[in-house]
Amino acid sequence: MSPRFARALASLCVLVAASACGRTTLITVPEPGFDGGTFDGSVDAGRDAGDAGPPTCPDDLVRCGERCVDPFSDPEHCGACFEACDEGLVCDDGECSASCTPPRSECAGGCVDLQTDELNCGECGTICEEGSQCEGGECRAVCDPGLAICEGACVDLRNDPANCGECGNACGDEERCSGGECRGECEAPLRDCGGVCVDVRSDPENCGACGMDCPAGTVCNAGMCAATCTAPRTLCGDDCVDTQSDPSHCGDCGNDCPAGAGCVLGTCFSECPFPTERCGGTCVNVTTDPRNCGECGNVCAADELCQFGSCVRTCRAPLVECMGSCTDFRIDPANCGACGRRCATGEICSRGTCFLPCDPGESLCTTGCENLSTDPENCGACGRECATGEICEAGRCVDTRCMPPRLQCGDECVDPQSDDANCGMCGNVCAPGSSCQEGMCRPLCDPPLLECGSGCVDPATDPRNCGGCGLTCPLGAVCTGGMCGTPCPAPRITCGASCVDPQTDQNNCGGCGIACAPNQVCDMGMCRIAACPPDRELCGTECVDTSIDPDHCGDCDVTCPDGIPCSGGACRCPGSLIICDGFCTDITTSPLHCGACRRECGPTLSCIGGSCACAPPTSLCAGRCVNTDRDRNNCGGCGMRCSGLQICVGGACIGF
Numbered sequence: 001m002s003p004r005f006a007r008a009l010a011s012l013c014v015l016v017a018a019s020a021c022g023r024t025t026l027i028t029v030p031e032p033g034f035d036g037g038t039f040d041g042s043v044d045a046g047r048d049a050g051d052a053g054p055p056t057c058p059d060d061l062v063r064c065g066e067r068c069v070d071p072f073s074d075p076e077h078c079g080a081c082f083e084a085c086d087e088g089l090v091c092d093d094g095e096c097s098a099s100c101t102p103p104r105s106e107c108a109g110g111c112v113d114l115q116t117d118e119l120n121c122g123e124c125g126t127i128c129e130e131g132s133q134c135e136g137g138e139c140r141a142v143c144d145p146g147l148a149i150c151e152g153a154c155v156d157l158r159n160d161p162a163n164c165g166e167c168g169n170a171c172g173d174e175e176r177c178s179g180g181e182c183r184g185e186c187e188a189p190l191r192d193c194g195g196v197c198v199d200v201r202s203d204p205e206n207c208g209a210c211g212m213d214c215p216a217g218t219v220c221n222a223g224m225c226a227a228t229c230t231a232p233r234t235l236c237g238d239d240c241v242d243t244q245s246d247p248s249h250c251g252d253c254g255n256d257c258p259a260g261a262g263c264v265l266g267t268c269f270s271e272c273p274f275p276t277e278r279c280g281g282t283c284v285n286v287t288t289d290p291r292n293c294g295e296c297g298n299v300c301a302a303d304e305l306c307q308f309g310s311c312v313r314t315c316r317a318p319l320v321e322c323m324g325s326c327t328d329f330r331i332d333p334a335n336c337g338a339c340g341r342r343c344a345t346g347e348i349c350s351r352g353t354c355f356l357p358c359d360p361g362e363s364l365c366t367t368g369c370e371n372l373s374t375d376p377e378n379c380g381a382c383g384r385e386c387a388t389g390e391i392c393e394a395g396r397c398v399d400t401r402c403m404p405p406r407l408q409c410g411d412e413c414v415d416p417q418s419d420d421a422n423c424g425m426c427g428n429v430c431a432p433g434s435s436c437q438e439g440m441c442r443p444l445c446d447p448p449l450l451e452c453g454s455g456c457v458d459p460a461t462d463p464r465n466c467g468g469c470g471l472t473c474p475l476g477a478v479c480t481g482g483m484c485g486t487p488c489p490a491p492r493i494t495c496g497a498s499c500v501d502p503q504t505d506q507n508n509c510g511g512c513g514i515a516c517a518p519n520q521v522c523d524m525g526m527c528r529i530a531a532c533p534p535d536r537e538l539c540g541t542e543c544v545d546t547s548i549d550p551d552h553c554g555d556c557d558v559t560c561p562d563g564i565p566c567s568g569g570a571c572r573c574p575g576s577l578i579i580c581d582g583f584c585t586d587i588t589t590s591p592l593h594c595g596a597c598r599r600e601c602g603p604t605l606s607c608i609g610g611s612c613a614c615a616p617p618t619s620l621c622a623g624r625c626v627n628t629d630r631d632r633n634n635c636g637g638c639g640m641r642c643s644g645l646q647i648c649v650g651g652a653c654i655g656f
Helices: 003-015
Strands: 062-064 067-069 090-092 095-097 105-107 110-112 132-135 138-141 148-150 153-155 176-178 181-183 191-193 196-198 219-221 224-226 234-236 239-241 262-264 267-269 276-279 282-285 305-307 310-312 320-322 325-327 348-350 353-355 363-365 368-370 390-393 396-399 407-409 412-414 434-437 440-443 478-480 483-485 493-495 498-500 520-523 526-529 537-539 542-544 578-580 583-585 606-608 611-613 619-621 624-626 647-649 652-654
Touching: 176 196, 219 239, 262 276, 262 282, 267 363, 478 498
Parallel strands: 090 110, 305 325
Antiparallel strands: 062 067, 090 095, 105 110, 132 138, 148 153, 176 181, 191 196, 219 224, 234 239, 262 267, 276 282, 305 310, 320 325, 348 353, 363 368, 390 396, 407 412, 434 440, 478 483, 493 498, 520 526, 537 542, 578 583, 606 611, 619 624, 647 652
């Protein structure tokens, strides 16, 4: 019998009539082999005398005599076995009390949290089924890392065409869900397999090609069925993944980055850090990746390499060829000192050597070493900032002000009376064209339209709601300007039972029934492309952002040189970065360009604020950076050597 079923029996005993259980939350511990038949609250008299000892209780219950109880909520065993609460008192967190402490509520003399208790979910006696848990007073499925709950089912928002990027966001018939966005085709390196975008490099059911199912006992490694995964890939579940770049297994198996975050060098980032870009749900360096050279999906030829975002025949010094890319062994953490020599999670590469700049439990972000479990400015991922009033707990933003009538739904504190994504309860998303009003999804009507029970109508032209809801025009009459009358005056025409202007009407543009596309407007009786948003400019047939588009930088068709991004409408490096040897470089931290291009720091020195110096907690002793807290030759200060078998701890020599 499963522990959950034993707990379910305990809850049922609480709720049955007093003649069966009285006020007790006790349950008889069924013997091994119990098949879920009739439960009568007594020890089975037919128990085999040869059984070895009494059966054990579920992990969250304790044995009191022959029964399993919850001492935190059982009024007959409150805090300890056989410690019964007096009549009229309840058991609240293991203590007898006159009432339950909020947010707990009373259920059969015990105090439970109806928002989280799997045996009393939402109301007393509602038991969550196996494979689900109680969240926000509702039983919800428990999903594997990387999956989300949509309408009670576990789905992958990165490739589910019915829930693409967010629950309820369905892609069109000719679209595919790739990297959490609806697209005309799957974004490289993903491939369309039966309408779903999958990674054929690691999917054991589509290994190397759609429908290629790996035999039992094997894995899909780099698109081939194999006995085990090979470096740099690691076996996570059934898939061979790269924990340095996979957002579902970032840094380690099961470490799922928050929705919308990318994985770079085993660390979650809310946005892909420069110079990487998101391709197929993964952050890749489009300046060096031969499969995404310059832009996602741009694959270099077999005899070409990727350098500065362009496919070339040979690499230009100081870069060298490594697995189809042009890279710098001195600073590349994926090829540190040699091709394929990858730094461990959290390490950086300097002068071809990997080292760990952060203490255990911290991750290297653009702001420095941060604790992603507790830092509200880097909560769960670098750059993921919690809102005002929230704290970061176990890598999730938690609203400390989330009190009724507000409701905690995932990482957000929402008002279920008005929240379109959690209308009435967590996860109930209102459909497009509707809004949440008083906890119910209702049609959303923009003025001058009205909601008249069956949807949004125009009271100026609707003959069934002419001038207001329910005001119906006589048979043969039309509605014009909110009044019933004779057929339409020019230039308006009669379409069905309504008067419309064919010069501007979206659904009758130039004539009855001629509807413009969603991205078009009706202008002088013709459907035309609508104007671009305020932050975009029409270049040819595309709306582009000329402040960041390298092909239209500052104006249409102004192209930036290879490797130089567009920032603020000009071909230049973003922020304080400058161009050094063809790269956008931070001269405040680069040991190869410290304070100025090609100003290289000496051996063991780091670049701090544009100056070559020893990084804390090290100090410069005889031309080397050493830690005087633990260096035997410089213990507590330069030249202070420990003798014999002594070791240096905290800057002091200890031992013999």
